Amino acid sequence: MPAPAKQTVKRQEPFEVSPGFKLRPAKGTTTASSGVPVTTGGVKVSCFLPPWYPIIWEEMIYWRSKFWLYLATYMLSPLLFLLSFGFGVGRRLQMIMPGGMSYLDFLVPGVVALALFNNGVTSVTIRMFYTRLFWQSFESYRLAPVSNFSLCLGYTLAGAMRGLFAGLVVLFMVFLLVPSLRPNGNFAVAMLLASFCFGAFGVLIGLCLRSFDDQALVSEFIFVPVTFLSGTLIPVERLPGFLQHLVWLFPLTPAAELLRATLAGNGFNGQLAAVLGGWTVVFFALGWLKLKMLDG
Amino acid sequence: MKQGGVFPAAFAEAGRTQKGAALAVRGLVKRYGSITAVDGISFTVRWGEIFGLLGPNGAGKTTTIRMLITLTRPTAGELYVAGHPVNGNPVAVKRCIGVVPQQNNLERELTGRENLLLHALLHRVPRGERERRIEELLAYVGLSSRAGDRVQYYSGGMARRLLIARALLHHPPILFLDEPTIGLDPQTRRRIWDLIQLLNRDGVTVLLTTHYIEEAESLCHRVGIIDRGHLIALGTPAELKERLGNYCVEFLNEQGTERHFFATRSEAKEYAAVSASYADLVNWFTLRRTHLRVLDEYLLAPISNRSLLIGHVLGAGIKGFLTSLVVFLTASLLVGGFQFSVLCFIQLLIICLTFACLAVAVAMVAGGDKDTLMFTNLIVFPMTFFCGTFFPVEQLPGMLGHLSWGLPLTAATYNLRALVLTGTGRLCWFFQSLGWLAGLYMTAYLLLKWRRED
Structure with missing residues (x-):
């Protein structure tokens, strides 16, 4: 075997490090870093943090550095919806309300659902899009000894958290504008369920995107129709005939209806929750599968 | 060591x-x-x-x-x-x-x-x-x-x-x-x-x-x-x-780089000396252009800022124009009664170019993926709702109705609506939208210049 160039390893700039530097294993630990017992002998090392935690951790770092900016962006679009639809044309929209409901009562849960949807889905979609196709830092996640399920779950939770936070901000703002609202436990559960569903939806879309054009396509063909038709700003009953049935294919429709029913104090509608849960399972499973099939 | x-x-x-x-x-x-x-x-x-x-x-x-x-x-x-x-x-x-x-x-x-x-x-x-x-x-x-x-x-x-x-x-x-x-x-x-x-x-x-x-x-x-x-x-x-062979001699000549392998250094040197005195030993040198730096390539290109900007604005503007034509076509099939004229298409083109300028300006400022979402929320969203697109701006509560005239899309939307529905627009709206185009073009130009000199 040829001597691999007998260079004297003498570090200078930019490796300013002391030559006597040496690492030693800490007592009682093995050197392998996984959470499973290591075969080379030694004490079992376990790690109690869930494997998806780093994804959330990274998200929190971004929050920390841009908290106020995020807060402003979360507040702006719901505020626009409320001001323009609720207080602006809302008084004139009273006549389209089925069953004499006040339009504002109708709008508030819709706007909350939209906040959950927009922020939950787009935040995770954009993050995946950029880290996967642009910065390629998604690879470092794929190289971690973490199951695809955990990765999928981590991203879903990151999106859900983002959506949930936006939803809470909206709710707080709504309180200032419409103090008569009475959120309850059922409403909170509905919010959790919806945000998780949208997180999973975001993961699926994020994994399916192949280019910038895809992103535009998705926003035109999925986000815009879903935003406007899903019973958020206009009652489903007032849509043209065939659309009334078609919109139940959007995940936002059951979410908005569930939020509306629970906020009105009508109890937890099991059927709506089941539809939403079904979508969650479908999105999550497809995202998981897509991640598993990822190649290249 | x-x-x-x-x-x-x-x-x-x-x-x-x-x-x-x-x-x-x-x-x-x-x-x-x-x-x-x-x-x-x-x-x-x-x-x-x-x-x-x-x-x-x-x-x-x-x-x-x-x-x-x-x-x-x-x-x-x-x-x-x-x-x-x-x-x-x-x-x-x-x-x-x-x-x-x-x-x-x-x-x-x-x-x-x-x-x-x-x-x-x-x-x-x-x-x-x-x-x-x-x-x-x-x-x-x-x-x-x-x-x-x-x-x-x-x-x-x-x-x-x-x-x-x-x-x-x-x-x-x-x-x-x-x-x-x-x-x-x-x-x-x-x-x-x-x-x-x-x-x-x-x-x-x-x-x-x-x-x-x-x-x-x-x-x-x-x-x-x-x-x-x-x-x-x-x-x-x-x-x-x-x-x-131990030694490799590389020549860079008109045909490209040639390589020859030799067992000993002296043989290689001899060959190099004899065969081509003008040849220069070259090192392998790779310049990687990563796809992340494509814009830098544009920025480095020997093109004036103005051409660069016009190229981008026209590219994006025409794309938007074609998209809105499709929208118009679909809408006229559904609704009917639209009056299309040359003026109305000019107005439409102005809108598209205005937004292309805005997009270039945003792109010059945006730092990364986190910014994308922010700009959508802070710029695109308000514009969508407050520019008289879905409902008249007079319907907005309080001062918002007046303030919305300070957005680039409002005058253009009103003029386009008037043109399409009645066939005649208003000159003041037309000039307002033209003013926005000019203003945003200048903004984009200055930002591009700043980015290029930075």
Whole structure:
């Protein structure tokens, strides 16, 4: 075997490090870093943090550095919806309300659902899009000894958290504008369920995107129709005939209806929750599968 | 240099005593459609050696590595990493390997230390070990003083060193380096070589790809030469040189670079002196243009700012114009009664160009993916709702109705509506929209100029 160039390893700039530097294993630990017992002998090392935690951790770092900016962006679009639809044309929209409901009562849960949807889905979609196709830092996640399920779950939770936070901000703002609202436990559960569903939806879309054009396509063909038709700003009953049935294919429709029913104090509608849960399972499973099939 | 670097001695022993080969590759094939990237490659890497895959760009080196590190699925063939089948148990494989990718894939908005912490969390480095290992590795690659800076401000060499530190954080027995010194200056390159040798002395098995012959020669114990997906030679650098010749003379002439191999230095020199006195010995030099810097290419191009801006604005504006024509067509089928005139299309074009200017201006300011969402929320959304698109601005509560006339789209929307519905527009609205176009064009121009001179 040829001597691999007998260079004297003498570090200078930019490796300013002391030559006597040496690492030693800490007592009682093995050197392998996984959470499973290591075969080379030694004490079992376990790690109690869930494997998806780093994804959330990274998200929190971004929050920390841009908290106020995020807060402003979360507040702006719901505020626009409320001001323009609720207080602006809302008084004139009273006549389209089925069953004499006040339009504002109708709008508030819709706007909350939209906040959950927009922020939950787009935040995770954009993050995946950029880290996967642009910065390629998604690879470092794929190289971690973490199951695809955990990765999928981590991203879903990151999106859900983002959506949930936006939803809470909206709710707080709504309180200032419409103090008569009475959120309850059922409403909170509905919010959790919806945000998780949208997180999973975001993961699926994020994994399916192949280019910038895809992103535009998705926003035109999925986000815009879903935003406007899903019973958020206009009652489903007032849509043209065939659309009334078609919109139940959007995940936002059951979410908005569930939020509306629970906020009105009508109890937890099991059927709506089941539809939403079904979508969650479908999105999550497809995202998981897509991640598993990822190649290249 | 005495023994002992980043790895604890006990660990190095564990690596050496493991049975079998560190890596085993048998009949590896990867096809992308009709293109065969890797065509039946077989080799093994022993524990404790530095193995190099040498070959030109596009030979299949990176594809081979990506299959070994579980990121790409092989079309056919068997792959074992530390005795674990890559197909059967990818998570076990991932535990044994550290990867230094060709391209910087660190999280740019995190600091160096945060990047390492993220990796430690992902690889489940025990809590008590994390801080210590991170600080030690930062010191090891000489980045302690810059660890608190965001990675986006790192130089290429610093990013590469941080990538190496990251790959070592979970103490993998096998390290993969894909073109570890590409794009680095000669000095930094030698430092990276030193680092790799030091690691190897501490017991780490290394597989690296390179297209620098001297890198393979000085660093690797054994080298496999890959060309067009085939492994055409395998052996120690000495054996390979014996086969090919020790010395290579490269000429850069009108036909391109020619290479000739010789057994001894004197023969090579003689040939060089005799055959072409004008020829210059050239070094292999690669300039990588990553897709991340495409805009930089534009910015560096010898085109005036004005042409650059007009090109982008027209490109985006016409795309928007065509899209809105489709919208108009669909709407007139559904609703009917629209009066289309030349003026109405001019107004439409003005709207599209205005937004193209706005988009260019935003693109010049935007820093990254986090900004995209922000700009959508802060600019596009208000514009969508407050510009008289869905309902008259007079319907807005209080001052908002008046304020909305301060948005670029409002006058244009009103004029377009009037033109389409009644056939006549209003001159004041037309001039307002024209004013917005001019203003945003100037803004975009100034931002572009600023970005280009920055």
